[in-house]
Amino acid sequence: MSKILVGLKRVVDYNVRVRVKPDGTGVVTDGVKMSINPFDEIALEEALRIKEKGGATEVIVVSIGPADTQQQLRTGLAMGADRAILVQADSVVEPLAAAKVFLKLIEKESPQIVLLGKQGIDDDNNQTGQMLAALWDRPQATFASKVELEGGKAKVTREVDAGLETIEVDLPAVLTTDLRLNEPRYVKLPDIMKAKKKPLETVAIASLGVDTAPQFKTTKYEPPAARSKGVMVKDVGELVAALKQKGLV
Amino acid sequence: MAKILIVAEHAGGKLNPSTAKCVSCASTISGAEIHVAVFATDGAAVAAEAAKIQGVKTVLTVNNAANAEPLAAVLAPQVAAVAANYTHVFGPSTTFGKDLMPRVAALLGVGQLSDIMAAEGAYKFRRPVYAGNAIITVEAPQDKKLVATVRTASFQAAAQGGSAGVEAANVSASLPSHTRFVSRSAAATGRPDLQTAPRVVSGGRALGSSDNFKIIFSLADKLGAAVGASRAAVDAGYAANDLQVGQTGKIIAPELYVAVGISGAIQHLTGIKDARTIVAINKDAEAPIFEVADIGLVGDLFTLVPELEKALG
Missing domain, CATH: 3.40.50.1220 (TPP-binding domain)
Structure with missing residues (x-):
């Protein structure tokens, strides 16, 4: 039995233009469309492809969040995951706490691979996978754009500032995904029906016995400073003149 | 008083400009004592460059054959060991720092603050969330070590002209062999570097x-x-x-x-x-x-x- 654990975070949908609440206490999420974090969707797609090629026997999707997060887990099941675990949490779970929760699940499930998105598009932290690998004392291959499994190893191509880097890691390991690893499949209606029958287990975060108290305190949310309105020029001549005026050419 | 360790980013024996930007960020914390650590096989040349950054008091070199490539799993235990003497540990918010610093934080048993765009004190910072659609002010606990990455686009590189002392540091940490470098393909374009080009x-x-x-x-x-x-x-x-x-x-x-x-x-x-x-x-x-x-x-x-x-x- 070779398992892959995939993390799915419920976030404000990629296409929503997020706005700060007027009182500065957060961002507007009431009535806003929620989705699976896009990087996590890529992680699930990769896990499914590994399983389809015979590299794993079971794909388990895991989420940490409020009860509504079941929606995203059901979507994950419809994509093809075998079962789901919701670690129910009604307050903020920071990346270190999320890593500790995943470690608890790893102890129970003993996966060969844990696949996570490289960052959540809400808090943009880019931490959980690396932290989990450290706590688990296992390899990490972050920002993956290509994953090749051979024996008990994974050869992973990573998107780094300088270009592409390839590393080899022993399994089990934590992999985090970059955008170009794959293109996630669309969910078909019959799969949505089938997903309703797949197991979805809910676990209260408090029952796991890990310290999930937040370490950081967010005291204020502000909209970003707006750039002042620029000028429109008619043609290239005016453009070059404007650049010259600013001393840029 | 804040004692800040900055993890140097370097490649091919040259210091990445992201390091001097981290120094800039650290320098905005009043009274901070700033050290830079160079993890390499032989960090002498990189350390000499780092020593010239204004605001840096000491440069530490940690030489080890295992540090030939910047593998987070190999570097993190060494950074965590050196971090024992510091209140803050900063790295750049580049793929190097993003890969490494959370692993360091977890080894130290603390959280991480990502993408500092401004420091309003030693434990109070501003950072972007939601793709920059919101800027949050975050307070970190003063009784814990603060591990953070610095959003390099928010800071100019600190000026040259410093003369920090360079010291070799001995680090005893057991390093894993489960992660191995294979190759890197960088497009040699002859053009300026995207991250730093004017x-x-x-x-x-x-x-x-x-x-x-x-x-x-x-x-x-x-x-x-x-x-x-x-x-x-x-x-x-x-x-x-x-x-x-x-x-x-x-x-x-x-x-x-x-x-x-x-x-x-x-x-x-x-x-x-x-x-x-x-x-x-x-x-x-x-x-x-x-x-x-x-x-x-x-x-x-x-x-x-x-x-x-x-x-x-």
Whole structure:
């Protein structure tokens, strides 16, 4: 039995233009469309492809969040995951706490691979996978754009500032995904029906016995400073003149 | 008092400018004592460069054959060991720092603050979330070590002219062998580095093909600029992945940014909002890029870009 654990975070949908609440206490999420974090969707797609090629026997999707997060887990099941675990949490779970929760699940499930998105598009932290690998004392291959499994190893191509880097890691390991690893499949209606029958287990975060108290305190949310309105020029001549005026050419 | 350790980023025996930007950030914390640590096989040359950054008091070198490549799993236990004597540990918010620092934080049993854009005190910072659509003020606990990454686009590199002492540090940490470097393919373009270039010309999906993308390279060469691309252009295969500018690519702050055929999705804009001057060329007058552009020009890029190149002499 070779398992892959995939993390799915419920976030404000990629296409929503997020706005700060007027009182500065957060961002507007009431009535806003929620989705699976896009990087996590890529992680699930990769896990499914590994399983389809015979590299794993079971794909388990895991989420940490409020009860509504079941929606995203059901979507994950419809994509093809075998079962789901919701670690129910009604307050903020920071990346270190999320890593500790995943470690608890790893102890129970003993996966060969844990696949996570490289960052959540809400808090943009880019931490959980690396932290989990450290706590688990296992390899990490972050920002993956290509994953090749051979024996008990994974050869992973990573998107780094300088270009592409390839590393080899022993399994089990934590992999985090970059955008170009794959293109996630669309969910078909019959799969949505089938997903309703797949197991979805809910676990209260408090029952796991890990310290999930937040370490950081967010005291204020502000909209970003707006750039002042620029000028429109008619043609290239005016453009070059404007650049010259600013001393840029 | 804050005693800040900065993990140097380097490659090929040269210090990455991101390190001097981290020093800038650390210097805004009043009374901070700033040290830089160089983890390498032989860090002497990099350490000598780091010692010249103003504001740095001491440079530590940690030499080990295992440090030939920047593998987070190998470096993290060493950084965590050196961190024992410090209140803060900073790294750059580049792929190097993003990979390494959370692993360091977890080994130290603490959380991490990502992408510091401003320090309002030793334990109070501002950082962007939601692709820069919100800026939050965060307070960190004073009784814990603070591990953080610094958003390099928010800081100018600290000036040269310092003369810090260089010391060799002995680190005893058991290093894993479960992670091995295989290869790196960097596009040797001869052009300026996208992350640090004062001028950048970027192309978007409207270029239509990798062949058409050549006019972007041509204009960039005329301006002595680095080349960037939108996610759409990279996804479509018109440009290499390391050219991507935006939320999930590179966050840059050049003096001049020329966006060609880029509509200006919020995820792209978050990567350029610290640019001094943004020029947009797009055939759609309603494109969101014009909301942030300092100078906008509506028209066909295939006509305008060669014309601009010619007009620049």
